[in-house]
Amino acid sequence: MTIAAVDYDGLIPNNVALGQDVRVKRALEKWHPGYINWWNDMGPEGFQESLVYLRTAVGVDPKGWAKFDYVRMPQYRWGVLLAPQMEGRKIPFGRHKGEDVWQEVPGEYRAMLRRLIVIQGDTEPASVEQQRHLGKTAPSLYDMRNLFQVNVEEGRHLWAMVYLLQKYFGADGREEAEALLERRSGDADTPRMLGAFNEKTPDWLSFFMFTYFTDRDGKMQLEALAQSGFDPLSRTCRFMLTEEAHHMFVGETGVTRIIQRTCEAMKEAGIGDPHDIGKVRKLGVIDLPTIQKKANLHFSLTLDLFGSEISTNAANAFHAGIKGRYRENRLTDDHQLEHDTYPVLRLIDGKIQNEDAPALSALNMRLRDDYVADCNVGIGRWNKVIESFGIPFEIKLPHVAFHRHIGEFSKIKADVAGSVLADGDWSARRRDYLPSDEDRDFIESLMRPQFEPAKFASWIAPPKVGIDNKPGEFEYVKIV
Ligand SMILES: [Fe+2]
Ligand SMILES: [Fe+2]
Secondary structure: OOOOOOEOOOOOOEOOOHHHOHHHHHHHHHHHHHHHHHHHHHOOOOOOOOEEEEEEEOOOOOOOOEEEEEEEHHHOOOOEOOOOOOOOOEOOOOOOOOOEOEOOOOHHHHHHHHHHHHHHHHHHHHHHHHOOOHHHHOOOHHHHHHHHHHHHHHHHHHHHHHHHHHHHOHHHHHHHHHHHHHOOOOOOOOOOOOHHHHOOOOOHHHHHHHHHHHHHHHHHHHHHHHOOOEHHHHHHHHHHHHHHHHHHHHHHHHHHHHHHHHHHHHHHHOOOOOOOHHHHHHOOOOOHHHHHHHHHHHHHHHHHHHOOOOOHHHHHHHHOOOOOOOOHHHOOOOOOOOOOEEEEEEEEOOEEEEEEEEOOOOHHHHHHHHHHHHHHHHHHHHHHHHHHOOOOOOOOOOOOOOOOOOOHHHHOEEOOOOOEEOHHHHHHHHHHHOOOHHHHHHHHHHOOOOOOOOOOOOOOOOOOOOHHHOOOOOOOEEOO
16 A cells, blocks of 8 residues: 655645646636635534634544644635555445446546435535534534534535536536535435435533534545545545544534533432432523433434435445445355345335345345444443443434435334334424423533533533643634
């Protein structure tokens, strides 16, 4: 593996020798002002002049790829960075398994590849748009900085996808790149492409749940695309995954710190019953049942991103060698799956049951299963915190049939345990499972900014360690 140095001299930092690629360099330079306009219009509201202690990628060596410094966000060096090319890499799965990976787009798969890149690309600016109001209510400068770090990196992920479109897809790639700047999260006329990316992120608990659950969908998709036989896509996704890990860290530790603070406050006040919501809320912390409801909401919205359980598109993309499975390279079957089956949860005679389906058609289901397992790891850590306080409460993922809008279970109403409910029962119990207006109002009432270094809002504990090993009193954002 050779590690290409990053060229920081031009307008667009890159390790793809953009200086020698005049056509693509020009296309990206032409796209750049529109991107900056989008960032100024739709990026973090009210903090564009502030100095934020951000990491910027300066290389793609996993051991030391980032440097930290104060940056005004519109001046962040968004660049095009691909993981190093692996000598002799072969297509790892599908009908072309074992052939050399493609360095150019294979004509027969062009439309499929473009679609996958555009869909991935569309999610990146969408989350920045969804989170743009949160700076104003940040519970600390540390958290504000983490929010902005996630935001600038989602911006860079957009650059990553736009580079692929500009470089490999000619005129229609350029059109798609423009359209990525035109759609808007939640807009009635020009929404973002996927449902969860048009929802609101109104408060910081939502933000942490979003980065925990929805950025983790991003991780799964990137892992599957990192296996691609189209090598530039694989290399792009491999580097994006390095950044993505931080987004999930923000989500997981954010929720952990909220739980920690709630449990501490309950203990100090001598409250043993986690369901005594009125009393817990009077302490200025978020009660555990409300945290559970937020998890139910974000988990179920994110499951919809995996698409239908049975999918010809997914089968085609795998068969073609374009999109693999989660960590395909660690699996030990034939990587072609033409004669295999996979158990899929389906609705059969009104009951939720497993049924074997052809493995190729069931790839969305399989990726979703891997996702659920990955979600459960961090939830185990949340529960350890609750347990350490001796509070009888456990955060649980709802059943995959709960609150679904896409796929097998979109036709039914199920409770969090996966029992099918009559419509009337669902309406009556919905507020037990999902945040109600009162829950939202309560959380909103807590969203008061805390901009003094080393201080934190009442409802969240400080982190165990600072970013870049900075001490507690460090001023992560100098607000201008
Ligand atoms: Fe991203
Ligand atoms: Fe992300």
